[in-house]
Amino acid sequence: MKITPTRLSDGRELIYFDDDPDVLAGRVTRELHDPRDLPETVAESEMRRDPLTGQWVTYAAHRNNRTYMPPANENPLAPTTPGSLPTEVPADDYDVVVFGNRFPSFSTSIAMPDDPADYAWTVDGQDLYPRRPAEAACEVICFTPETTKSFRDLPLSRIRTVVEAWTHRTAALSRIDGVVQVAPFENRGEEIGVTLQHPHGQIYSYPFLPPRSRQILENAREHRAATGRDLFDDMLAAEHRAGTRIILSTGGFTVLVPAAAKWPVEVMVVPNRPVADFTGLTQDEHAALARVLKPLYMAVDRFFEGVERTPYIAAWNQVPVQSRLTGDDESLRGEGRLHLQLFSLMRSPHRMKFLAGSESAFGAWISDTTPEAVAERMRAVWPDDKEWQ
Amino acid sequence: MKITPTRLSDGRELIYFDDDPDVLAGRVTRELHDPRDLPETVAESEMRRDPLTGQWVTYAAHRNNRTYMPPANENPLAPTTPGSLPTEVPADDYDVVVFGNRFPSFSTSIAMPDDPADYAWTVDGQDLYPRRPAEAACEVICFTPETTKSFRDLPLSRIRTVVEAWTHRTAALSRIDGVVQVAPFENRGEEIGVTLQHPHGQIYSYPFLPPRSRQILENAREHRAATGRDLFDDMLAAEHRAGTRIILSTGGFTVLVPAAAKWPVEVMVVPNRPVADFTGLTQDEHAALARVLKPLYMAVDRFFEGVERTPYIAAWNQVPVQSRLTGDDESLRGEGRLHLQLFSLMRSPHRMKFLAGSESAFGAWISDTTPEAVAERMRAVWPDDKEWQ
Numbered sequence: 102m103k104i105t106p107t108r109l110s111d112g113r114e115l116i117y118f119d120d121d122p123d124v125l126a127g128r129v130t131r132e133l134h135d136p137r138d139l140p141e142t143v144a145e146s147e148m149r150r151d152p153l154t155g156q157w158v159t160y161a162a163h164r165n166n167r168t169y170m171p172p173a174n175e176n177p178l179a180p181t182t183p184g185s186l187p188t189e190v191p192a193d194d195y196d197v198v199v200f201g202n203r204f205p206s207f208s209t210s211i212a213m214p215d216d217p218a219d220y221a222w223t224v225d226g227q228d229l230y231p232r233r234p235a236e237a238a239c240e241v242i243c244f245t246p247e248t249t250k251s252f253r254d255l256p257l258s259r260i261r262t263v264v265e266a267w268t269h270r271t272a273a274l275s276r277i278d279g280v281v282q283v284a285p286f287e288n289r290g291e292e293i294g295v296t297l298q299h300p301h302g303q304i305y306s307y308p309f310l311p312p313r314s315r316q317i318l319e320n321a322r323e324h325r326a327a328t329g330r331d332l333f334d335d336m337l338a339a340e341h342r343a344g345t346r347i348i349l350s351t352g353g354f355t356v357l358v359p360a361a362a363k364w365p366v367e368v369m370v371v372p373n374r375p376v377a378d379f380t381g382l383t384q385d386e387h388a389a390l391a392r393v394l395k396p397l398y399m400a401v402d403r404f405f406e407g408v409e410r411t412p413y414i415a416a417w418n419q420v421p422v423q424s425r426l427t428g429d430d431e432s433l434r435g436e437g438r439l440h441l442q443l444f445s446l447m448r449s450p451h452r453m454k455f456l457a458g459s460e461s462a463f464g465a466w467i468s469d470t471t472p473e474a475v476a477e478r479m480r481a482v483w484p485d486d487k488e489w490q
Numbered sequence: 491m492k493i494t495p496t497r498l499s500d501g502r503e504l505i506y507f508d509d510d511p512d513v514l515a516g517r518v519t520r521e522l523h524d525p526r527d528l529p530e531t532v533a534e535s536e537m538r539r540d541p542l543t544g545q546w547v548t549y550a551a552h553r554n555n556r557t558y559m560p561p562a563n564e565n566p567l568a569p570t571t572p573g574s575l576p577t578e579v580p581a582d583d584y585d586v587v588v589f590g591n592r593f594p595s596f597s598t599s600i601a602m603p604d605d606p607a608d609y610a611w612t613v614d615g616q617d618l619y620p621r622r623p624a625e626a627a628c629e630v631i632c633f634t635p636e637t638t639k640s641f642r643d644l645p646l647s648r649i650r651t652v653v654e655a656w657t658h659r660t661a662a663l664s665r666i667d668g669v670v671q672v673a674p675f676e677n678r679g680e681e682i683g684v685t686l687q688h689p690h691g692q693i694y695s696y697p698f699l700p701p702r703s704r705q706i707l708e709n710a711r712e713h714r715a716a717t718g719r720d721l722f723d724d725m726l727a728a729e730h731r732a733g734t735r736i737i738l739s740t741g742g743f744t745v746l747v748p749a750a751a752k753w754p755v756e757v758m759v760v761p762n763r764p765v766a767d768f769t770g771l772t773q774d775e776h777a778a779l780a781r782v783l784k785p786l787y788m789a790v791d792r793f794f795e796g797v798e799r800t801p802y803i804a805a806w807n808q809v810p811v812q813s814r815l816t817g818d819d820e821s822l823r824g825e826g827r828l829h830l831q832l833f834s835l836m837r838s839p840h841r842m843k844f845l846a847g848s849e850s851a852f853g854a855w856i857s858d859t860t861p862e863a864v865a866e867r868m869r870a871v872w873p874d875d876k877e878w879q
Contacts, residue, residue, distance in 0.1 A: 151750035152713070152725060154705040158750045159856045162863075206848070206856045225732035229724055230749045286847035294844025305848060312853030316543040324541070335618055336541060343614035360619040361540035361547045416851030442851055455683025456845065458675035459595070459694060462805030462831055464701030466547045467595045474551075 102265050109189070111139035113201035118266040120196045120258050132181070135191045144208035146235030148309070149224055157309045159235050161206045178299035180246045190243070197262045199242045199270060199304065207237035207306060209277065233308070237280050240304040242266060248299045251410065252287065253398035257489075260391040267304070267417065268379040268387075274306040275380075275422045282307045282314055282421045283378070290412025292453055293446060302415075310421055310430065314437070317418070321436035331375060333438040346476040348483065349396075352389030356397060358476040363466040364444035365454050366404055366411070366475055368397065371440045378419035378439050394441075396484050401443065403482035405450045412453075415443040491654050498578070500528035502590035507655040509585045509647050521570070524580045533597035535624030537698070538613055546698045548624050550595045566592075567688035569635045579632070586651045588631045588659060588693065596626035596695060598666065622697070626669050629693040631655060637688045640799065641676065642787035646878075649780035656693070656806065657768040657776075663695040664769075664811045671696045671703055671810045672767070679801025681842055682835060691804075699810055699819065703826070706807070710825035720764060722827040735865040737872065738785075741778030745786060747865040752855040753833035754843050755793055755800070755864055757786065760829045767808035767828050783830075785873045790832065792871035794839045801842075804832040 105117040115135075146161040177189045190198050211234040224230035244252055244263055255263070267285045274283045287302035288295050310318075321332040328335070340347050340357050348368065349356040356370050370393060376382055382390065401411050420437040448454045448469055459465045494506040504524075535550040566578045579587050600623040613619035633641055633652055644652070656674045663672045676691035677684050699707075710721040717724070729736050729746050737757065738745040745759050759782060765771055771779065790800050809826040837843045837858055848854045 149750040151748065151752075152721060153709055153748070154702065155709050156705075156750075157854070158752050159854065160860055161856055162858060162860060224749050225728075225734055227728040227732055227749070229728045284847075284852055286851055288846040293846055294842070295846075303847060305852075307852070307854060309854075313543065314852065316545075320542055320544050332541065339614075339616040339618045343616055345614055359540065359542070360613050360616070361538040361545075363540075363547050414847050414851055416847050418851075444850075453683070457677040457682055457684075458673075458692060458803050458805050461833075462675055462803055462807075463673055463694075463696070463703065464545070465696060465698075466545070468547060468549050469551060471549050471551060 102262055104269065105133070107133045107191075108135075109139065109191075109200060110135040110137050111141045111203075113203070115190070115198065115200035116266075116269075117192065117195055118197040118199065118262050118269070120262050132191050132193065136181075136187050139203075141210070142203060142205075142208075143210050143212045144205055144235070145212050146206060146208060147211075148233045148235045150231040152229045156312055157233075159206055161204075161235065176248055176297070176299050178241070178243050178297060178301055179248055189241075190246075195243070195246050196259060197242065197244060197266050199240050199266055202239040202241050202303070205239035207235045207239050207308065209236060209238055211236055235308065236278075237306040237308045238274055238277055239306070240270060240274075242270075242285070242302045242304055244300045244302065251289070251300050251398075251402075252415075253395075253402050254300075255395070257388075257391045257395055260394050261387055264379070264382075264387045264390055268382070270304050271379045271419060274304065275378075277306065279308045279425070280306040280422060281310050281425045283419055284311070284417065285379075286414065286416035288414055290410060292412035293414065295412075310426075310433075314418060314421060315433075318421075318433040318436045322433055325436070331438075332436075333371060333375065333440075337371065337373060345473045348400075348476055348479045349393065352392060353386050354390060354393045356393060358472040358479065360472055362444075362472045362475065363468065364446065365448040365468070365470055366401070366413070366445040367472075368401070368443045368475075368479065369440055370394070370397065370443070371438060376439045377437070379417075381439070395489050396486075397443070399489060400479055400483045401445070403484075404445075404478060405447060407450050408447070411445050412447055413443055413445045415441060417441055491651055493658065494522070496522045496580075497524075498528065498580075498589060499524040499526050500530045500592075502592070504579070504587065504589035505655075505658075506581065506584055507586040507588065507651050507658070509651050521580050521582060525570075525576050528592075530599070531592060531594075531597075532599050532601045533594055533624070534601050535595060535597060536600075537622045537624045539620040541618045545701055546622075548595055550593075550624065565637055565686070565688050567630070567632050567686060567690055568637055578630075579635075584632070584635050585648060586631065586633060586655050588629050588655055591628040591630050591692070594628035596624045596628050596697065598625060598627055600625055624697065625667075626695040626697045627663055627666055628695070629659060629663075631659075631674070631691045631693055633689045633691065640678070640689050640787075640791070641804075642784075642791050643689075644784070646777075646780045646784055649783055650776055653768070653771075653776045653779055657771065659693050660768045660808060663693065664767075666695065668697045668814070669695040669811060670699050670814045672808055673700070673806065674768075675803065675805040677803055679799060681801035682803065684801075699815075699822075703807060703810060704822075707810075707822040707825045711822055714825070720827075721825075722760060722764065722829075726760065726762060734862045737789075737865055737868045738782065741781060742775050743779060743782045745782060747861040747868065749861055751833075751861045751864065752857065753835065754837040754857070754859055755790070755802070755834035756861075757790070757832045757864075757868065758829055759783070759786065759832070760827060765828045766826070768806075770828070784878050785875075786832070788873045788878065789868055789871050790834070792873075793834075793867060794836060797836070797839050800834050801836055802832055802834045804830060806830055 103119040103122045284305040324332040346358040492508040492511045673694040713721040735747040
């Protein structure tokens with residue numbers, strides 16, 4: 102793999118991750134210069150802590166102007182081909198490319214208030230409402246230059262390059278002052294509001310511990326206090342004993358439906374040994390992971406009869422940056438494990454689950470299916486090795 | 491008001507709440523007998539505790555067969571008129587009616603496993619996965635017999651009857667063994683998956699403390715430990731000092747946009763004094779609440795230019811049944827306050843917010859607006875008193 106870091110005209114970083122180390126030499130026309138004259142974007146994001154729930158909510162009003170479903174000839178994630186409008190990617194071809202989001206929720210260039218008094222960082226001067234600049238980074242990752250393709254279509258070598266890119270960015274974003282967790286995820290499908298069809302994901306970083314991560318770490322800490330054992334180890338052992346929800350266990354990873362899955366389709370990929378984040382995987386595990394993800398994404402798109410592309414959210418939960426767990430949160434260090442949570446809100450062909458009163462207002466999930474039924478279906482549609490090897 | 495309890499043919503309770511105490515005498519044709527021959531429904535709901543998040547997830551697979559958007563002549567919530575098919579409501583007219591949900595998420599008639607060994611109530615015999623029957627009750631409340639109307643159209647007297655019905659059911663459902671919280675809510679709009687257009691709400695009860703309630707109680711307990719004061723008192727005081735998010739304060743209630751609101755439109759109605767649930771409101775407060783809700787629901791439907799019916803979720807958060815807070819949760823007794831959380835996922839006319847990776851996978855909300863802008867808009871569209879008095 103070859104990594105080529107560059108800059109866009111407004112100063113944002115753009116990095117090419119090429120499958121083949123010789124790729125730059127082999128492509129005569131690769132253009133690294135961004136011909137556009139973009140103004141530097143300064144985000145106005147702020148975060149506020151809800152005194153009732155204790156959660157940080159981020160306000161990024163500037164994002165209301167972002168690009169929605171542009172016509173195909175204005176796809177900002179496509180390579181820039183000769184004669185066409187320049188896109189976000191100056192090169193006329195790429196394998197995988199990562200760059201700063203032009204409309205980020207979190208940014209390292211935050212507009213600070215004019216009035217120094219506002220630096221007190223409370224809402225309206227009320228101590229009950231802490232407020233902070235939403236300082237972190239949001240990046241975009243394109244999985245392929247081919248707009249009509251999807252993650253499931255990537256060859257193993259490309260999936261491996263994507264894993265390397267996630268690893269590289271996890272290390273880089275973790276170094277940003279104040280970043281607590283790096284969160285690569287992909288939203289796929291118009292059904293869940295995806296605004297650009299080009300196969301791509303997001304790499305968010307959070308300047309606070311996101312609620313789900315906090316829950317997991319707190320439960321893992323309690324489990325260790327009570328049993329002396331690792332919660333993920335015990336979960337994997339319980340799944341192997343039960344056998345009813347495991348889809349695949351191979352090459353250092355287990356693919357399973359969680360015993361208390363919330364979503365109509367939900368799959369988890371977990372390393373069998375304690376790995377904190379992408380930077381903890383070995384080269385062999387990168388290759389093994391690619392061989393797990395390829396059939397998984399194929400199976401997800403076969404889950405519903407007559408649905409060619411299952412809308413999904415695929416989110417990589419990584420352990421937080423340990424040194425940023427301070428105060429009471431220091432006791433959460435050493436807990437958690439890298440895992441993929443891939444889920445869909447589709448409940449039957451073309452019918453979506455809506456999060457209504459129980460889920461959205463009270464946080465209490467009601468499911469119309471069972472984890473065992475989902476696992477059975479996943480095993481039934483899982484592709485034979487020869488379909489993708 | 492007159493309360494007339496009856497039973498449907500399958501044994502479910504159905505209760506008429508009539509605005510006028512003399513109503514039954516005044517309507518010659520009211521039929522209390524359900525002419526249908528419905529089999530008793532036995533739910534198969536179970537709950538499982540997710541070891542990673544600590545949350546209970548409910549599985550109600552039998553609900554997959556429930557009624558979707560029936561044609562108007564099959565509206566199961568309409569009164570049964572002579573010559574038409576019998577509906578869920580045998581009477582040919584009603585003001586407000588409450589009855590057990592035919593497809594409940596939680597039920598007091600749960601099918602128990604055949605094998606006594608399954609009573610151990612763990613998933614697959616694994617101690618890591620506690621499992622329980624989903625025992626509680628789910629009721630439906632119809633606000634009016636007029637199918638094309640909406641909550642905003644109800645006269646004050648009817649809103650008061652609805653409040654009395656919520657109060658009656660909060661008391662009744664709280665008495666069910668194991669019920670921890672009673673949760674009246676309304677989902678409105680096809681945009682959020684509402685399956686029946688008839689103006690109605692749900693009254694859920696939960697056999698566990700729902701996640702959002704737990705967060706609120708824990709934060710209130712911490713706030714009291716740190717300051718000696720009530721969190722809701724301090725929140726209301728902070729809002730009055732700031733003044734930027736209060737929409738209305740009158741008759742014992744404050745209407746405001748929370749300082750860290752998560753949703754594109756979000757409004758909270760809070761009693762100014764500590765009231766635990768509907769049963770703690772005085773008769774005067776019932777009347778005052780009706781005078782707050784009427785203009786509020788009118789304003790919500792004026793929020794977006796060109797949108798006649800704003801899709802919303804209106805959820806009443808009540809304090810849990812105190813005696814059911816046991817063990818560590820005993821320390822949560824005495825915390826919390828009745829409040830309405832009314833919110834919409836509409837972000838601009840006919841464009842919905844989707845909960846994608848950040849919200850759904852990590853629980854980290856990103857908002858495109860600010861609470862102050864929402865409050866300003868609500869004040870601008872708030873109806874004059876003479877429009878509804």
